[in-house]
Amino acid sequence: MSGDLTQKVSAGITLTLCVAALAYYSKSIAAWQRGHFFESTIQECAIKWTNSKIVTSEYERRDGRKLRVPEKLPPAVHVDPIYPDPILKLRPDYFVLPILQNGPNNQLVGFREVIFLAIKLNRTVVVPLFIKHHTDNGTIPLVSPVHRLQVEDLCTFVSCITIENFRKACGYVLHGMFNTRGLKSNYGAVVAKTNGMKPIEPVLPLIPPGDMKPGTARHYRGSEITKLFSSEARCVIFPRPLTNLHPLSRNRDMKEFKTKRNFIESIDDLASASEYHLAITIKHHTRSPRYISDMAKEFAKDIMNDKPYISIHWRYQPNEFLQRCKFNPDGNAVKSKICANAMDITPMDIATAIEERILSISGLPIKTIYFATPSSERRVLSDVASYLYEKHGYFTYSSLDLIAFMTEKFAPCRHLQDHFNDILSTTEMEICTFSSVFLGSLRSTWSDVVHSARHTTDTTATSTGSDGDIFTLSMNAMKRRNGDLIDTR
Ligand SMILES: Nc1nc2c(ncn2[C@@H]2O[C@H](COP(=O)(O)OP(=O)(O)O)[C@@H](O)[C@H]2O)c(=O)[nH]1
Ligand SMILES: [Mg+2]
Numbered sequence: 022m023s024g025d026l027t028q029k030v031s032a033g034i035t036l037t038l039c040v041a042a043l044a045y046y047s048k049s050i051a052a053w054q055r056g057h058f059f060e061s062t063i064q065e066c067a068i069k070w071t072n073s074k075i076v077t078s079e080y081e082r083r084d085g086r087k088l089r090v091p092e093k094l095p096p097a098v099h100v101d102p103i104y105p106d107p108i109l110k111l112r113p114d115y116f117v118l119p120i121l122q123n124g125p126n127n128q129l130v131g132f133r134e135v136i137f138l139a140i141k142l143n144r145t146v147v148v149p150l151f152i153k154h155h156t157d158n159g160t161i162p163l164v165s166p167v168h169r170l171q172v173e174d175l176c177t178f179v180s181c182i183t184i185e186n187f188r189k190a191c192g193y194v195l196h197g198m199f200n201t202r203g204l205k206s207n208y209g210a211v212v213a214k215t216n217g218m219k220p221i222e223p224v225l226p227l228i229p230p231g232d233m234k235p236g237t238a239r240h241y242r243g244s245e246i247t248k249l250f251s252s253e254a255r256c257v258i259f260p261r262p263l264t265n266l267h268p269l270s271r272n273r274d275m276k277e278f279k280t281k282r283n284f285i286e287s288i289d290d291l292a293s294a295s296e297y298h299l300a301i302t303i304k305h306h307t308r309s310p311r312y313i314s315d316m317a318k319e320f321a322k323d324i325m326n327d328k329p330y331i332s333i334h335w336r337y338q339p340n341e342f343l344q345r346c347k348f349n350p351d352g353n354a355v356k357s358k359i360c361a362n363a364m365d366i367t368p369m370d371i372a373t374a375i376e377e378r379i380l381s382i383s384g385l386p387i388k389t390i391y392f393a394t395p396s397s398e399r400r401v402l403s404d405v406a407s408y409l410y411e412k413h414g415y416f417t418y419s420s421l422d423l424i425a426f427m428t429e430k431f432a433p434c435r436h437l438q439d440h441f442n443d444i445l446s447t448t449e450m451e452i453c454t455f456s457s458v459f460l461g462s463l464r465s466t467w468s469d470v471v472h473s474a475r476h477t478t479d480t481t482a483t484s485t486g487s488d489g490d491i492f493t494l495s496m497n498a499m500k501r502r503n504g505d506l507i508d509t510r
Contacts, residue, residue, distance in 0.1 A: 066434035070312045072167050074103045074176075077436070079185045080150060080165040088217025090193055097192035097255075102145060102180040104173070109288060111145050111180040115255050116187055117199075118147040120212055122261040124154050125443065126466035129169065129307065131262035136179060136303050138199075138259065138266070140291070141246040145180040147187040148172065156341060156395070157442045164443050171310050178306040184216070187256070193218045197254030198225045201265055203233035212258055228252045238265050243296035305477040309447050309454075317451030320426050325418055330389035331379055332456035333491050334449075335371065336465040337363040338397045355464055359492060366495045368404030370502065374494035376409060378460060382487050385457055390417040393449040420449060454478055460491040 071077075082088075102113065119135040121128035128151055139146045151169045153162055166172055175181060182190065195218050198209045209225025229249055233239065241249060243266065285294050285302040294302075308314070321327065336342050337359070346360035379387050390409065392402050399421070406417035427445060431437045437444060450467065453459050454474045461468030468490075475485050500506035 064433035066431075066437070068312050068316070068430065068434055068437060070167060070310065070434075070437065072172050075148070075165060075167050075172055075183065076185065077165045077167075079183065081161055081163045083161055088215070090214075090217055090219050094193050094219070095189075097194075098189050100182055100186040100190045102182055103148070103176040104181070107177050107180050108286065109140060109179045109291060111139060112143045113145055113180065114190065115142075115144040116147050116182065116190065116257065117142070117144045118184070118187055118216075118256070118258045119149045119262055120258055120260050121149055121151060123263070124466065125151070125169065125446065126470045127263055128152065129470060130264060130466055133300075133303050133307055134262040134264070134266045135259045136175075136307070137243070137299060138246055138250065140179060140299065140303075141243065142250055144257070145182055146175075148176070148181050148183055150184065153440075153443055154446075160442070161439055164440050167310060168313075168440055168444060168447070169310070170307050174308065175306050178302075188216070188218055191218065191256035194221050195219070195225060195256050195258060196221050197228050197252060197257045199250055199257060199259045200227035200229055200231065200233060201239045201262070202260055203235040203237045204260060205235075208260060209258065212260070225258075226254065228254060228257065238263070240265050242266075243299075301477060304473050308474060308478060309451055313444060313447050314451050314454075316427070316430070317448050317455060320423060320448070320452060321455060324422055324426055325389055325391070328389045329385055329387050329457045330391055330418075331375065331387050331458040331460070332391040332393060332453040333371075333375060333460045334453060334462050334465065334468045334471065335392065335394045335398055335401060335491060336462035336467060337366075337492070338395055339364065340397060341395065342465070358496075359464060362496045362499070363492070366492075366499050368401050369408060370495045370498040371401065371491065372405045372408040373498040373502075374491060375405070375460070376413065377498075378458065378487065378489065378494065379413075379415070382458065387457060388413070388415050390415055391449075391452050391456060392417050392419045393453055394419070396420065420445060423448060423452070450474070458487045459485075460489050460494065463490045463492040 099114070117135055117139045119132050121131055123131075132149065136146055148166050151164050151166055153160060153164055172181075195209065195213045195216075198212075206224050210220045210223065213220045213225070239249075283298075284305050285291050285299060291299070321330070343360065343363055346356070349356050349360065375390065390406070392405065394402055399419070402417070402419055406419075409415040409417060423445065427441070427448065431441065446467070450471050453461075453471045455478075459471060459475060461472055472485075472488065475488065497506055
């Protein structure tokens with residue numbers, strides 16, 4: 022039956038592609054008959070992904086161009102924020118530039134931390150460079166911020182400038198670096214160089230001063246930010262932000278928030294807001310780009326027939342994610358649990374976990390599944406899908422369907438094709454965000470970002486009360502199968 026399902030899925034994809042090709046060619050023949058073949062075949066990209074304020078070439082550097090520091094440094098000039106009248110207007114001549122690292126969702130989580138800090142320190146946020154995931158090789162390594170967030174949503178909330186205006190506003194000089202990590206002493210100078218700027222001193226001054234142990238990160242609370250990081254240095258970088266800041270790394274209170282749904286909407290709100298409240302508002306304003314959300318909604322409507330669906334994220338590829346099992350110097354308990362069990366979980370265990378969750382939801386007849394996973398895990402996906410189809414007639418969709426959908430949509434969009442995998446992953450995250458129920462992968466930021474988006478997005482479809490973690494559910498199914506766990510269902 023596994024073969025049947027695979028055949029069914031590929032037959033579906035082939036059919037979709039054939040219909041698309043037929044539609045395309047019949048249009049072309051009609052155009053040729055009308056005598057204007059050439060004009061009509063050059064289709065316009067219908068996806069509205071651009072933002073007129075963001076110059077793609079400044080963020081993607083497609084030609085591999087290295088930025089040069091001007092020989093004679095021009096004086097610093099005043100620059101306006103990207104949107105002139107944001108809700109939270111911050112000092113226009115003090116800045117913080119995040120230097121992002123790791124995978125796309127680590128970058129997003131880190132960026133949120135810097136926004137929090139910028140608001141507390143009253144500094145304009147520099148919209149930073151975003152990097153592609155290391156598995157996304159062979160493509161341009163940088164991706165414009167317009168493919169990672171809805172820049173307008175962020176920059177009408179808080180003062181932002183672009184990276185090229187940051188250089189101009191700083192006279193091409195960096196003045197300091199927040200001292201949040203134990204880094205090599207030349208780190209600041211290297212960052213300055215890659216951004217076409219100069220450090221004010223050969224070793225960029227640290228804020229606060231003092232050496233940190235190599236490889237360590239500073240953890241701090243919101244209430245400590247002003248004391249630690251206030252400075253007269255105007256143009257400052259924040260190296261490799263991630264989860265240093267306490268309130269942003271917690272997902273608690275989410276349920277309470279869902280019912281209140283009161284974001285910070287004015288500078289007066291900010292004065293009385295809790296740190297948690299600010300953190301959640303920042304998450305709300307750093308959601309995925311609207312064109313990607315729209316594409317996810319269209320996929321759910323047109324391809325998954327607008328049915329209520331459960332989404333799953335399975336992230337445990339042996340050759341990538343589980344490689345981090347080699348490094349667990351602190352003996353982190355959650356990580357140890359994943360490393361000890363992930364390889365023994367079978368597709369049948371995952372299918373059992375999904376089946377049990379679907380059957381436990383009363384009042385919502387779910388028969389449709391979206392299974393998100395990196396491409397190397399498609400075998401797991403196909404076995405899970407066949408089991409659930411055979412036993413219950415549940416129909417599983419996955420990136421295979423989404424790829425076919427996006428390939429057709431992106432045919433006239435040359436620029437988007439260059440970022441296909443990056444956009445594919447974000448679109449899958451959006452499909453999970455809008456699902457009725459979501460089962461994510463423990464210790465994956467991809468899943469964590471989806472969990473928080475489900476709480477900070479306006480949608481009626483989501484019912485976060487039944488959300489959970491597919492790893493623990495599958496591990497329990499495995500333990501019951503092995504007789505290591507008493508069946509208490
Ligand atoms: N298309 C797709 N890509 C995935 C999926 N899960 C992980 N990836 C890939 O792995 C990257 C996730 O890295 P990151 O954002 O750092 O999250 P984390 O590694 O799960 O904590 C994504 O950018 C994708 O390239 C998935 O379900 N679908
Ligand atoms: Mg990662």
